[in-house]
Structure formats: C-alpha cells, structure tokens
Amino acid sequence: MLITSSEQTIATIDDGGTTWTRPQNAVSVRHAFKTYGPKSKPNQVLNNLNMTVAKGTIYGLLGASGCGKTTLLSCIVGRKRLNSGEIFVLGGKPGTRGSGVPGKRVGYMPQEIALYAEFSIKETMMYFGWIFGMQTSEIIERLHFLLNFLDLPSENRLVKNLSGGQQRRVSFAVALMHDPELLILDEPTVGVDPLLRQSIWNHLVHITKAGQKTVIITTHYIEEARQAHTIGLMRSGRLLAEESPQVLLSMYRCSSLEDVFLKLSRKQGQQQQQASELNISNNISLSALAFGNKKDNPVYISQESGVIGLNFHQSKEVLISDSTNGSTYGLNGSTPTLPASQNQQAIECDDCGVDCCNLTSRGKIRALLQKNFLRMWRNVGVMLFIFALPVMQVILFCLAIGRDPTGLKLAIVNHEMNSSSGECYYEKGCSFNNLSCRYLSHLNSSIIQEYYDDVESAKQAVAQGNAWGAMYFTENFTDALVARIALGRDADDETLEQSEIRVWLDMSNQQIGILLNRDLQYTYRQFAQNLLEECDNNPKLGDVPIQFKEPIYGTNEPSFTDFVAPGVILTIVFFLAVALTSSALIIERTEGLLDRSWVAGVTPGEILFSHVVTQFVVMCGQTALVLIFMILVFGVTNNGDIFLVIALTILQGLCGMCFGFVISAICELERNAIQLALGSFYPTLLLSGVIWPIEGMPYILRNIAVGLPLTLATSALRSILTRGWGFMEFEVYMGFVATISWILLFLIITMVSLKLKQN
Numbered sequence: 001m002l003i004t005s006s007e008q009t010i011a012t013i014d015d016g017g018t019t020w021t022r023p024q025n026a027v028s029v030r031h032a033f034k035t036y037g038p039k040s041k042p043n044q045v046l047n048n049l050n051m052t053v054a055k056g057t058i059y060g061l062l063g064a065s066g067c068g069k070t071t072l073l074s075c076i077v078g079r080k081r082l083n084s085g086e087i088f089v090l091g092g093k094p095g096t097r098g099s100g101v102p103g104k105r106v107g108y109m110p111q112e113i114a115l116y117a118e119f120s121i122k123e124t125m126m127y128f129g130w131i132f133g134m135q136t137s138e139i140i141e142r143l144h145f146l147l148n149f150l151d152l153p154s155e156n157r158l159v160k161n162l163s164g165g166q167q168r169r170v171s172f173a174v175a176l177m178h179d180p181e182l183l184i185l186d187e188p189t190v191g192v193d194p195l196l197r198q199s200i201w202n203h204l205v206h207i208t209k210a211g212q213k214t215v216i217i218t219t220h221y222i223e224e225a226r227q228a229h230t231i232g233l234m235r236s237g238r239l240l241a242e243e244s245p246q247v248l249l250s251m252y253r254c255s256s257l258e259d260v261f262l263k264l265s266r267k268q269g270q271q272q273q274q275a276s277e278l279n280i281s282n283n284i285s286l287s288a289l290a291f292g293n294k295k296d297n298p299v300y301i302s303q304e305s306g307v308i309g310l311n312f313h314q315s316k317e318v319l320i321s322d323s324t325n326g327s328t329y330g331l332n333g334s335t336p337t338l339p340a341s342q343n344q345q346a347i348e349c350d351d352c353g354v355d356c357c358n359l360t361s362r363g364k365i366r367a368l369l370q371k372n373f374l375r376m377w378r379n380v381g382v383m384l385f386i387f388a389l390p391v392m393q394v395i396l397f398c399l400a401i402g403r404d405p406t407g408l409k410l411a412i413v414n415h416e417m418n419s420s421s422g423e424c425y426y427e428k429g430c431s432f433n434n435l436s437c438r439y440l441s442h443l444n445s446s447i448i449q450e451y452y453d454d455v456e457s458a459k460q461a462v463a464q465g466n467a468w469g470a471m472y473f474t475e476n477f478t479d480a481l482v483a484r485i486a487l488g489r490d491a492d493d494e495t496l497e498q499s500e501i502r503v504w505l506d507m508s509n510q511q512i513g514i515l516l517n518r519d520l521q522y523t524y525r526q527f528a529q530n531l532l533e534e535c536d537n538n539p540k541l542g543d544v545p546i547q548f549k550e551p552i553y554g555t556n557e558p559s560f561t562d563f564v565a566p567g568v569i570l571t572i573v574f575f576l577a578v579a580l581t582s583s584a585l586i587i588e589r590t591e592g593l594l595d596r597s598w599v600a601g602v603t604p605g606e607i608l609f610s611h612v613v614t615q616f617v618v619m620c621g622q623t624a625l626v627l628i629f630m631i632l633v634f635g636v637t638n639n640g641d642i643f644l645v646i647a648l649t650i651l652q653g654l655c656g657m658c659f660g661f662v663i664s665a666i667c668e669l670e671r672n673a674i675q676l677a678l679g680s681f682y683p684t685l686l687l688s689g690v691i692w693p694i695e696g697m698p699y700i701l702r703n704i705a706v707g708l709p710l711t712l713a714t715s716a717l718r719s720i721l722t723r724g725w726g727f728m729e730f731e732v733y734m735g736f737v738a739t740i741s742w743i744l745l746f747l748i749i750t751m752v753s754l755k756l757k758q759n
C-alpha cells in the first residue's frame with residue numbers, strides 16, 4: 001500500500017488484486033462559518049460547514065433556495081471571505097498570492113448571466129480569454145469548439161439579441177473558455193432545453209474522466225445531479241450528506257434524489273432536537289452503512305470502475321489537519337505530510353504553472369480597456385451624452401447667462417413736451433431746449449420708451465408689470481436744469497426739485513433693477529458731458545468726481561459671463577465625469593460582471609485603473625470641446641496660460657471621476673448612486689463660489705466652502721483667466737494642490753470600499 005497523502009497527491013491501495021485510487025482533493029472546506037448583516041442581528045448562512053471535493057469529480061451541490069450555495073461557491077472562488085474556518089482550493093487558500101484562485105485555474109459561471117449585453121459572442125470570448133491570459137489564436141480555436149458544442153448562433157450575434165437560454169450558454173462557454181482545472185457552475189442548466197442539458201452533463205462527465213478537472217455544480221433540477229460523482233445536500237448552512245448519488249438512493253431506499261433530500265431534511269429536524277442530548281451534529285455516515293463497511297473506513301475508487309462513491313464525511317474527514325503542529329496526516333493517520341503552510345507554498349508556483357505565473361496584468365488591462373471603450377462605442381446614447389452634452393451646456397450657458405437684458409419697457413411721463421403726440425424734439429449742438437428729450441436720446445437702445453400722460457398711470461403700468469420703471473420730467477425741467485448748473489450752490493430748492501429726473505423702479509428683479517439704475521445714471525453722465533462739450537465747456541464738469549482709471553485686472557465693463565465661466569467650465573467637466581463614473585462599477589457589479597472579472601483574477605486596482613484611463617481619454621475630449629467653445633467660439637476672456645487652464649480643467653475632471661468612483665463603490669444600487677450624484681451637485685454649485693463670491697457667505701459656511709473640491713480650483717481658474725496669473729501665484733497653485741489632494745482622497749476611499757466589498 002502506497003500512501004503519500006497530501007492534498008496534492010494520490011493514494012494508491014493494492015487490495016488483493018484490485019487497485020483503488022483515492023483522488024486528491026480539489027476543494028476542502030473545514031468548519032466554515034459565514035454571516036451577513038450586522039453583528040447584532042446576523043444572518044448565519046454557513047454554519048460549521050465541511051465539504052470535500054475530490055479532484056477529477058463532479059460535485060453536485062444541492063439545496064433549497066437561500067440555503068447558502070452561492071455564498072459557499074463565492075467563498076471557494078475567493079470572492080467572499082469566511083468569518084471563520086478554512087478553505088483549500090487546488091492546494092492553496094483562495095485569494096492568497098500564487099494560488100491561482102481567483103485566477104485562471106478556476107472557471108466560474110455565476111447565477112446571473114454576467115455578460116456584456118452590447119458585445120457579440122466573439123467579443124465576449126475575446127475579452128474573457130484575454131483576461132485569462134490566452135493568446136488570440138487560442139481563443140479563436142476554443143471559441144469555434146464552444147460555439148459548436150453549445151449549439152450557439154453566429155459568433156457575431158450581440159449578446160443582447162440572444163434568447164435567455166442562449167445567453168446562459170454563452171455564460172457557460174465563458175467559464176469553459178480557458179479549460180480550467182476547477183469549474184464552478186452556479187445553476188448552468190437553468191433555461192436550457194433537456195437535450196442541451198444532457199449534452200452539458202455529458203461534457204462535464206467527459207472533462208472529469210481524465211481525473212484532472214473538477215466540477216462543482218449547483219442545480220435546481222435535483223435529478224440531473226445523478227450524473228455527479230458526489231452530491232452535497234445542503235440545508236441551513238451545512239451539508240446534510242456528502243455521498244455518491246447511488247449510495248444516497250440505496251441508503252435511503254428512495255427512487256429519486258428529491259425524496260432523499262426530503263428524508264434528510266426531516267432527519268436533520270429530528271437530529272437538531274436530539275443534538276443537545278447526544279452531542280452530535282451533522283454527522284451522517286451513509287456509505288459505511290450502504291456498503292456494510294466499517295463506519296470510519298472510506299470507500300476507495302476502483303480504477304476499473306471509474307470515479308464513483310466518495311465518502312468524505314462531514315466530521316470524519318479523510319484528511320485530518322492537526323492544528324497543534326500544523327501537520328496533515330493521511331487517512332490512516334500514519335504518514336505525515338508537509339505542514340499546511342509549507343505544502344501550500346510548495347505548490348503555489350507549481351500549480352499556477354508558467355502561463356499563470358507569467359500572467360501579467362498588462363494583458364488584463366488591455367482587455368479591460370478594450371472592453372470599456374467598446375461598451376462606450378456601442379452605446380450611442382452614452383456617446384452623445386459624453387460629447388454632445390458638454391458642448392450643449394457651454395452653448396446654453398454662453399447664450400443664456402451674462403448678457404444684458406433687452407426690450408425693457410420704461411414708462412415715461414415728460415411734461416416738457418406734448419406727450420400725446422409721442423414726439424420728443426431737441427436741437428443738437430449747444431442748445432438748451434427740451435433737455436429731457438436730449439437726455440432720453442442718450443438712453444440705451446435696448447430700453448423701450450413708452451409715454452404716459454401722468455405719473456399715476458405710469459406708476460400703474462409698473463405696478464401691473466407692463467414696465468420695469470416709471471420716469472418723470474417736470475414741465476420746467478430744461479430751465480431748472482440750466483439754472484442748477486449755472487447757479488451751482490445758489491440754486492434754490494424749487495430749482496433743484498424741478499431739475500430732478502424722478503424714477504420709480506420695479507426692483508423685484510434685482511438684475512433688471514440694478515441694470516436700469518446703472519443705465520439711467522450712466523446716460524445722465526453721457527448727456528451732461530456731451531452738452532458741456534458742445535458748449536465748449538470741460539465735459540468733466542458734467543461727470544461725478546470719481547475717475548475710474550484703466551482697471552488693473554479686467555475691464556471697466558466687467559461681464560458676468562467672465563465671472564461665472566471658470567466655475568461653469570469646471571462644474572461641467574467635474575459633474576460629467578461624476579455622471580459617467582458614478583454608476584460604472586455598480587452596473588458591472590449588479591450584473592455579476594464584476595464578480596466574474598474578480599474570479600478571473602482581475603484585481604480591484606486593475607478594474608479601477610482601466611476605468612480611470614478610459615474616462616481620462618473621454619475627459620480630455622470633453623475638456624477640449626468645453627474650452628474651444630468657451631474661449632474660441634464665445635470669446636470668454638483668457639489672459640493666462642492656456643496650458644495651465646487645460647491642466648487644471650483636466651485635473652478637475654479627474655477629481656470628478658474619482659468622486660464618481662467613490663459613489664460607485666459605496667452605493668449598492670444604481671438609483672442610490674444617481675441620488676447621491678445629483679444630490680451633491682446643487683450644494684457644490686452653490687458653495688463653491690461658482691455663481692456668487694464665497695466672500696458673501698457667513699463665516700462658518702465660507703470655511704466649509706473652501707474645503708470643497710471645486711472652490712479653490714474655481715478661484716484659481718478665475719485668476720488664470722481674468723488676471724492672467726501663473727502657477728507660482730498662491731491662489732493658483734492652491735487650486736492645483738486642493739484638486740490633487742481630493743483626487744488622492746477619493747481614490748483611497750474607492751480602493752478601501754472595493755476591498756471591503758470583496759469580503
């Protein structure tokens with residue numbers, strides 16, 4: 001008898017002429033506990049579960065819906081972690097370096113379809129093939145085999161146009177793609193017709209025949225699991241039995257596995273009642289009874305008879321790990337093997353193989369990038385959103401915001417003229433006739449002058465919303481004004497009063513009210529200066545004694561557009577990036593695609609990196625469009641270095657992107673992500689000094705505002721554009737520093753959240 005018992009070696013027993021082979025274990029789960037939910041109210045999904053899957057066998061994991069099958073599989077493939085207990089898969093612990101799990105040693109078909117709907121079958125296979133580190137020629141060869149074997153339609157058909165059953169088969173093909181050592185299939189036969197179901201099972205039997213491939217399969221069609229070598233019947237987070245189907249049927253004298261499951265479920269109920277007295281739990285040794293064997297003796301597999309009838313019990317494990325010295329003993333307990341950790345180390349690279357160990361993340365990144373761009377390209381709506389939306393936003397902003405209002409009606413009562421005729425004559429040159437008309441001739445042409453007979457009706461027009469202001473000239477306006485100028489401080493009150501232009505404004509609209517106020521005063525200065533000039537006097541006498549010289553920065557006629565534009569540029573780029581990325585990971589996660597990629601060995605860092613690169617390229621395009629339209633087409637002032645403007649805008653886009661990743665990583669549902677993204681938009685816009693200077697905010701709010709990602713960047717960009725400042729100015733580099741700090745913070749939060757989600 002030769003036994004070299006480790007999880008990787010085969011025990012061969014010569015028993016009176018018959019050679020039995022006990023296969024090594026592909027998977028062994030020991031004392032697995034897993035809970036979901038808060039500690040105060042945990043949902044115990046795996047409850048001291050033990051499971052042994054021999055290499056080269058098909059293991060059918062059966063159990064009622066919600067009993068924890070998917071959770072168990074997720075732990076086996078390294079997607080989820082146990083609260084306690086141990087799992088060995090292909091000799092290593094899932095998730096440890098070099099174990100190949102997650103990675104190309106495993107083929108995983110999740111319960112969800114988990115395919116990119118906008119990809120063709122071929123593109124799907126290419127993507128996953130590259131992720132697994134396969135060569136393109138290898139992928140094509142395998143693709144043709146799988147198309148044929150799984151009776152799939154043309155390789156160019158888009159996944160979204162396939163039937164549900166066809167999509168499941170493509171999903172199955174993905175799991176088979178790289179011919180993995182361990183296939184984990186979560187309900188692969190749902191929605192598949194009986195003929196094809198049979199051929200899938202035939203294939204599974206075929207690939208396990210050579211003893212190198214192992215399959216764990218869950219199915220709700222309990223009877224089809226008769227073709228499995230071992231069946232694990234799961235209930236309430238533990239295995240009721242783990243036996244070959246034949247053993248189960250004969251042991252329980254049932255004709256169907258369903259009946260066995262029912263009997264075992266009832267038995268478990270009774271056992272649980274007796275458990276406290278008998279101090280036994282979940283220890284059902286069926287094969288010993290079935291074969292009349294000694295209870296603890298395992299049944300070995302005859303090489304002649306094929307792989308059948310394993311007997312790895314829940315509590316009588318064939319391989320017993322001695323936790324005191326870390327050694328693993330063979331089934332007779334006599335032959336020590338390498339300690340578990342040493343054993344694992346020894347196999348890490350061996351098992352991984354040259355291909356696997358050489359699988360750099362370059363190939364995976366390439367696949368991820370192609371996938372991201374292809375998804376975008378295939379989705380016309382997204383493409384429009386990406387490039388048309390920023391242009392539209394800029395155009396709308398430049399056309400709608402910052403221009404002076406026109407067509408404003410002014411109700412004028414001019415008792416100096418015959419108002420009923422509506423004509424208002426004055427003589428040009430140094431003439432002192434009808435100065436009211438001369439004043440009105442200087443009024444901005446965008447103001448519509450409407451004449452009224454008396455002050456009351458003019459004010460009534462304003463009150464009714466028919467005019468934005470009422471203006472009144474007395475009948476002695478010209479004489480009084482001339483006397484006022486001539487007499488100076490000797491002018492009496494009546495003269496002063498008669499020379500006044502009286503105005504009643506509708507200030508309900510602050511912008512229009514202030515604009516009219518400004519225009520009317522500005523018009524008077526123009527009128528007075530023009531009159532004095534015509535009469536050979538110094539026009540300065542007609543002006544207010546404040547001289548606004550050429551401004552140090554900006555112009556004497558500042559535009560609101562120039563004030564808001566920097567904030568608008570950054571807001572557009574920032575929130576477009578948020579919108580694009582905030583649901584990117586969620587969509588992949590909810591569709592099971594993220595799981596699939598993770599199990600294939602893609603790390604959160606690689607996924608994040610591929611999204612960062614994709615969105616970065618997109619953002620560069622968006623930034624270029626926004627700046628071209630803002631500066632070149634609509635002439636927003638830029639007195640600074642355009643490269644600084646581009647750099648800061650792109651950095652803000654990156655910042656928005658990273659904020660989107662945070663949302664994507666922390667929100668479970670897409671609608672939560674949308675709510676968070678939308679919810680953050682308005683406060684950020686209001687507090688970042690984009691539409692109103694933060695100097696106008698209460699002190700505490702101002703300090704909060706300064707800490708937001710857009711605030712310092714907005715004032716930095718404003719300084720670059722309007723003041724022409726360079727990088728070394730404090731305000732400018734603080735904009736860069738703040739933006740980069742936020743990027744780093746967002747990235748860290750995203751990575752930590754993704755890591756936590758992996759557990």
Ligand SMILES: Nc1ncnc2c1ncn2[C@@H]1O[C@H](COP(=O)(O)OP(=O)(O)OP(=O)(O)O)[C@@H](O)[C@H]1O
Binds near residue numbers: 066
């Ligand atoms: N991420 C999760 N968070 C909280 N609870 C979860 C999570 N995933 C699964 N559960 C719960 O764990 C239990 C087991 O779920 P699991 O998906 O493993 O069952 P299952 O046996 O695969 O079911 P089915 O056959 O219907 O797929 C269920 O009660 C489920 O609601």
